[in-house]
Amino acid sequence: MSREAISLDTIQGDVTNLGHLLDELVSKINDLDFVKPNGSRDCELDRIAALAWIARDIADNVNDNFSAARATDQKGIRT
Numbered sequence: 001m002s003r004e005a006i007s008l009d010t011i012q013g014d015v016t017n018l019g020h021l022l023d024e025l026v027s028k029i030n031d032l033d034f035v036k037p038n039g040s041r042d043c044e045l046d047r048i049a050a051l052a053w054i055a056r057d058i059a060d061n062v063n064d065n066f067s068a069a070r071a072t073d074q075k076g077i078r079t
Contacts, residue, residue: 012066019063022056 029049034042 008066012063015059015063015066019056019059022052022059026052026056 026049029045029052032045034045034049036042
């Protein structure tokens, strides 16, 4: 099986899609009830929500870094 060359556009598109997926996950998690029937906080759900937020923010940061790198390359400045 041959593979096509992977471009930065493809990677950025994948990261963008991952960010959208994680954003939807965070939204769905936040719609859940974080309080158990006995009135105590659902700590496991708190942790899951925190991990989803962190993952979404990382995906957004990676996507922003791609955009910043492209803007830098377009100006002819290399770091």
